[in-house]
Amino acid sequence: MLTIKCAACKRKLWKYQKIGKGEVLRCYKSRIDREYEYQRQGDKILCSxxxxxxxxxxxxxxxxxxxxxxxxxxxx
Ligand SMILES: [Zn+2]
Known part of the structure; x- marks a missing residue:
C-alpha cells in the first residue's frame, strides 16, 4: 500500500493499492483505500x-x- 502525499507540504492525501513496479502515473479510484484531506476545483485535485x-x-x-x-x- 502506498500513502500518497503532497510534494509541497507532505500532507497525506490518500492510500493507494499500487500493483506492479512502474511509476505512479494514475490512481484508479477503485484501488484508493482511504482518503484523507484534499480539495477539488472542477476536475482538478488539489492539496489543501x-x-x-x-x-x-x-x-x-x-x-x-x-x-x-x-x-x-x-x-x-
Ligand atoms: Zn500540500
Whole structure:
C-alpha cells in the first residue's frame, strides 16, 4: 500500500493499492483505500495547501508528477 502525499507540504492525501513496479502515473479510484484531506476545483485535485496533485478522469486520477510523493510499498 502506498500513502500518497503532497510534494509541497507532505500532507497525506490518500492510500493507494499500487500493483506492479512502474511509476505512479494514475490512481484508479477503485484501488484508493482511504482518503484523507484534499480539495477539488472542477476536475482538478488539489492539496489543501493549493498544490495541484492530479486531474480527475472519471475512473482514475491522472497524477501530476511534480505534485506528489509517496511512501510505502508497491504490490508485485
Ligand atoms: Zn500540500
Amino acid at each position: 495547501c493549493g498544490k495541484e496533485i492530479g486531474i480527475d478522469k472519471g475512473a482514475h486520477i491522472k497524477m501530476i508528477k511534480k505534485g506528489f510523493i509517496y511512501t510505502g510499498s508497491k504490490q508485485n
